[in-house]
Amino acid sequence: MKTKKEHKILFLFVSFIIPVLILSFVFAVNGMYPFGGKSIMTGDITYQFIDYLAYYKTIFFENNDFTYTFSKTLGGDMAGFAAYYLYSPFNLILLLFPNKWLPVGLMIMIILKCGLCGTSFFYMLSKLYGFRKEGIIFSTTYALMGYIIVYFQLYAYFDNLILLPFILLGIHNLISNPRNKISYIIPLFLSIIDNYYIGWMLCIFSALYFVYRITLEINTINDFKKKFSVISSFAISSIVAGMMSSFVIIPTLLSLRGEKDSFHLGFYRTFEMSQLFSRFYTNSFKGNVSGCLPNIYCGVLIVLLAGLYFFQKKVSKKERILSACFLLFLFFNFYINILNVIWHGLNLPIGFPYRYSFLVTFLMLLFAYRSYLCMEGSTSDLLFLGSLIVYVSYSVFLLIRGSEVVGKNEIFLDGFILSLILILFFIFSRKKIDKRILFGFLFIIQTGDLIINANDAMKYFDFTDLKEYQAYVEETGSIVNQIKEKDKDFYRIEKYYRRTHNDPMQFNYSGLTHFSSCEKKEIISYMGKLGFRDNGNWSFYNSGSTAFVDCLFGIKYIISQFDSTGKPYTISFDYNDKRVFENPYALPFAFCADEKVRTVDFDTDNLFRIQNDLADAITGDENHIFKEAVCTDVHVENMIMEDQGDFVYYKTDRSEEDSYIEYSIHIDNENVLQVYFAAPELQDVELFLNGNSMGGYFEKYKWDIMDFGSHKEGDIIKIRMTPKSGSFKLKKAYFYYEDQVALRNWYEKVSSDQCEMSKITSSHLRGNVNSKKNNCLIFSIPYEEGWKVFVDGMETETREGAGKLLSIDILEGNHEIELIYKAAGQASGITISCISFLFLLYILWIDKRKL
Structure with missing residues (x-):
């Protein structure tokens, strides 16, 4: 016989393994490796995340760090980027996988995260309502809800979904005992530092949920006075959790300056409200992840139970009214733009709208579970009949009015599922079956619903062939490695072909191409002014701008699928059908320039005039390139x-x-x-x-x-x-x-002042410069306040030069140069976090003394 503790552990494991097996089955049926040739790569995973994860590995195995990178356009700070994409501890799993197997590792990681979502939700239900095996239905739904299935590309958010049940448990514990702050502070703190974006949403939800729960317990002014200590404890705990995360949040906020065009605070409706509930239907996802309605699918059973919750007499009328208000308020936040934008940090996302929609599913699961617990034969047959009438009426409305996501097939499928569930409830209400049998049938129906929905959603994604990805990684990786073995200096590489804009991150080389939501608009615009493609969200090398710009930015090697470049470069070596060209005029990362370089006018559509003016300003005379x-x-x-x-x-x-x-x-x-x-x-x-x-x-x-x-x-x-x-x-x-002759002459003039730079880490450079006169020293790195430049051991003032590049003044002679990057706000963030942590220990000590 198993002990009670062993029984609980077993069901915690079951709550984990069921979503794991279901999602694995869905991936297998859809041809994911090793059951087919497909990879998990689609959409943003293909074009962004898989490359970011490859770069993440170099932080551990090569000389990169979380502070700065040269694989991001001209170079850029990593504080905001890493906080959004890389801080999940689950990413450590991927250190076990070579780059060509990263998609497989990522698929395993996504499956594990979904399993843990189920476990955390089941654990929360057990703590709130006592241990019941029926919780498996609801925990499995949480792990496989529409949000996770449709937004699986946003796997970085799933850590926060795992933490959400613990945050809610912490709120309940804090309300029960104001001294029990730690169970709320820790999961909220972890959610913020794991992914600040969803962490922000969880902060809002935590405040709303606390108000909801505390209001349930306050009936009189006297009750409010008694609960004042709870309210103050929640406020203090929330502030402490936020302050403890300052070591991540402050550098992140400062890093994100200039990365969004503007706020989107217009007061208008975002969709037709009558269409919102169409997303409750099974198979209602039709492939649109850019302009779709909120992803609130959770299965017919959950929608039915959540609806019945508001008619359960065992639940107080006050609770039902407050719960309805809470849920309606979240729906209203979807509907009104200004409220929706607040959830998204005051900026609408590019694709994947309503990224907080999982909170509606979470809330509905709580209400549905409460409803299920109250169904000891007390639910009226009229409610079952009413549920069927509501379903038929709304379905007819969608057919008449028209819906982009629901048609006859979806209506008939959910109608069949609803009929089965209502028949089971009807039989159960007549005590013809006990709750164990009811649980078994409902589990089969709900998991079947979830599997059908997940499998149908997969057909709308264009998954990348694994072998195709591997072939690209192996070939281009071999070429880049051969260049690095041949030339140990610090330089940039670019290509005339690409898999994505983030190839520099995938192959760990310094390039000019990058795409992420964490790139500064002014740098993208600067690249556009120098002749590269600038679409507002990214710039990329494409077939290059001009040979002059290649030289300016130290593009020493070009990997090409063509036999020539049209530029004065020599062939370094061939690899299969690719050729590597070497640029003999590539400048080092630092070079001397005339003071005029700080006054070049970029405000013109004539990009060639900009480049001529820049070349002339660097040398202090005319070059006519x-x-x-x-x-x-x-x-x-x-x-x-x-x-x-x-x-x-x-x-x-x-x-x-x-x-x-x-x-x-x-x-x-x-x-x-x-x-x-x-x-x-x-x-x-x-x-x-x-x-x-x-x-x-x-x-x-x-x-x-x-x-x-x-x-x-x-x-x-x-x-x-x-x-x-x-x-x-x-x-x-x-x-x-x-003019190639003019270009060569210009290069010889600029390179006459010898400069050498080497990369210690991605945030630490060191070199030597021999300037023949008092000059301006330009670094082909974007100007940022985080760069500290030391000349012969003494820190010197930095300024903008050549448009948006980093520069300093340099005296005639030989000098040792050292550059160290420290993220803005890093020191103050660490200080605030440390003080906050000490304050947490202090209040915990005070609370303990009061016991």
């Missing part, structure tokens, strides 16, 4: 022109005939011709060179400086812009040659 090409004629064919002031609007006149603008360029030298078109917005056009397509332009991934090749002197070439959709807007066209 970019020379404007002669455009002898601009021919407009079958297009109506409307001058709009800042731009010209071109519209096709006769739709049955070709329409275009064609520029005739007289070639007067054989340097590479670079082209850029300025326009007010994204559009759909195609470029042609002498009748040959050069691809689209003004597009999401293609709107940068383009290489149109070198041509024979004296030729006339034709560059044509054709609208794909009948019209486009154009500010101006720019055609420039990049």
